[in-house]
Amino acid sequence: MTENPNIPETVRAVAADGTQLRYALMEMAGQMDDVITLGRGDPDLPTPAHIVEAANRAMREGRTGLTPVEGLPQLRAAIANHMREYNGLPVGAENVMVTTGGQEGLFLAIQALIDPGDEILVPDPRYTSYDDAIRRAGGEMVMVPTDREDAFNLEAEAVEAAITPASKALLIVTPSNPTAGIVTEDRLRAIADVCIRHNLIVIVDEIYGRIVYEPWRHFSIGSLPGMAERTITLDAFSKAYAMTGWRCGYVAAPENVIDAMARVKQVTTGPVATVSQWAGLAALTGPQDCVSDYLQIYTERRAVLLDGLDRMGFAYGEPRGGLFVWADSSSTGIHAAELSYLLLKEGRVLIFPGTAFGENWREYVRITLLEPIETLKAAVERMLPVLARYRA
Numbered sequence: 001m002t003e004n005p006n007i008p009e010t011v012r013a014v015a016a017d018g019t020q021l022r023y024a025l026m027e028m029a030g031q032m033d034d035v036i037t038l039g040r041g042d043p044d045l046p047t048p049a050h051i052v053e054a055a056n057r058a059m060r061e062g063r064t065g066l067t068p069v070e071g072l073p074q075l076r077a078a079i080a081n082h083m084r085e086y087n088g089l090p091v092g093a094e095n096v097m098v099t100t101g102g103q104e105g106l107f108l109a110i111q112a113l114i115d116p117g118d119e120i121l122v123p124d125p126r127y128t129s130y131d132d133a134i135r136r137a138g139g140e141m142v143m144v145p146t147d148r149e150d151a152f153n154l155e156a157e158a159v160e161a162a163i164t165p166a167s168k169a170l171l172i173v174t175p176s177n178p179t180a181g182i183v184t185e186d187r188l189r190a191i192a193d194v195c196i197r198h199n200l201i202v203i204v205d206e207i208y209g210r211i212v213y214e215p216w217r218h219f220s221i222g223s224l225p226g227m228a229e230r231t232i233t234l235d236a237f238s239k240a241y242a243m244t245g246w247r248c249g250y251v252a253a254p255e256n257v258i259d260a261m262a263r264v265k266q267v268t269t270g271p272v273a274t275v276s277q278w279a280g281l282a283a284l285t286g287p288q289d290c291v292s293d294y295l296q297i298y299t300e301r302r303a304v305l306l307d308g309l310d311r312m313g314f315a316y317g318e319p320r321g322g323l324f325v326w327a328d329s330s331s332t333g334i335h336a337a338e339l340s341y342l343l344l345k346e347g348r349v350l351i352f353p354g355t356a357f358g359e360n361w362r363e364y365v366r367i368t369l370l371e372p373i374e375t376l377k378a379a380v381e382r383m384l385p386v387l388a389r390y391r392a
C-alpha cells in the first residue's frame with residue numbers, strides 16, 4: 001500500500017475513525033463543484049406522493065400535538081401488525097417504540113442493554129455508528145469476521161468462537177451496510193441456537209430488509225422459537241420508503257427493553273415529530289407498490305455499477321441486499337482512504353473507503369446505488385482514468 005504524501009491532514013488525522021472519516025470526505029466534497037456523490041446511504045428517490053399527502057392532511061387537520069413517547073398508538077399497532085405479517089415476529093403494540101430514525105433506535109437499544117465492561121459481538125465490517133454508541137455506553141466490541149468468499153454472510157461458528165464470559169449481546173445487520181451481504185435463514189437458525197445456548201441478546205438491524213435482490217429473501221431471527229424474548233429488531237421508514245429526512249424508525253423488543261429505552265428517550269428527544277409518525281402510518285398501511293418499484297430501480301442500477309466495477313478491475317462479493325456495493329480495490333495497490341481521496345480530488349466522485357467501516361478494510365471501498373443510471377455510468381467514466389494514472 002502506498003502512503004500518498006498529498007493526502008491532506010484533515011483526512012489523514014481522522015483516517016482511523018470511521019464516522020469522522022466519512023464526514024471529512026463529505027465536507028471536502030461539499031466544497032467542490034460538480035461532484036458525483038456515491039457516499040452517503042440516503043435514497044435519492046422521492047418520498048411517495050401518498051405518504052407526503054398523508055402528512056399534509058395531518059397538518060391541515062391539526063393532528064400535530066405531542067404523542068406518547070413510545071409513539072402514536074395507531075402507528076405502534078400498525079408496526080406490530082407489519083412485523084407479525086412481514087417479519088413473522090410474535091409482537092404486539094406494547095413491544096414497539098417509534099424512534100427518530102434508525103439511528104436513534106440503535107443508540108437507545110445500546111444504551112438500554114449495554115453496561116460498562118459488557119462485550120458485544122459485532123460483524124466486521126459494519127456500520128460504525130454502532131461503534132460510537134457502544135463506546136458511549138462503556139461496552140467493548142469483539143469482532144466477528146466475515147469475508148468476500150462467503151458473500152459476507154455471518155457464520156455461527158465464528159460467532160461462537162468470539163464468545164467470552166463477558167459477552168452480553170450479538171449485533172447483526174442484515175442486509176448489511178456496508179457489505180450488501182445478507183445473513184441467510186440457515187445461518188440465522190444456527191446463530192439463534194448459539195445465542196440461546198450462551199444466553200446472548202441479539203440486536204438485529206433490518207433497515208434494508210425490504211431491499212433484497214432476487215433470488216434472495218429477508219429473514220428475521222426474532223421469528224425463531226425462543227428468540228423473541230432476547231431479540232431487539234430495528235427498522236425504519238428511511239430506506240424502503242425513501243424517507244430519511246422524516247426521521248421515523250422503530251424498534252420491536254421485549255416490553256422491559258422498550259420501557260428502558262423510553263426512559264432515555266423521554267429526557268432526550270421525546271416523541272418523534274407527530275407529522276412524521278402520520279407519514280409513517282401511511283407508508284405502512286397504504287399501497288406498497290412504491291417499495292417494489294424502488295427495488296426494481298435499485299436492481300437496474302446495481303447491474304450497471306457491477307459492470308463498471310468489472311471494467312475498473314474491482315472484485316466484489318455478490319451484493320444481495322441494501323443500497324451499496326462493497327468492492328475490493330486491492331488491484332490498485334493504494335490504501336482505500338487515499339484512493340477515495342484521489343477519486344474525489346481528481347475524478348470528482350465521492351465514495352467511502354472501507355476503513356470507514358472497520359480498520360481492517362483498507363483494500364475495500366463502498367459505493368452507493370443512489371444516483372440515476374446515467375450518473376452512475378458517468379461516475380465510472382470519471383474514475384477509470386484516475387485509476388489508470390495511479391495503478392502500479
Ligand SMILES: Cc1ncc(COP(=O)(O)O)c(C=O)c1O
Pocket residue numbers: 041100101102103104106127173176177205207236237238244248249
Ligand atoms: C445499517 C444502518 N442502520 C441504521 C441507519 C440509520 O438510519 P436512519 O437514517 O433511519 O437514522 C443506517 C443509515 O444509513 C444504516 O445504514
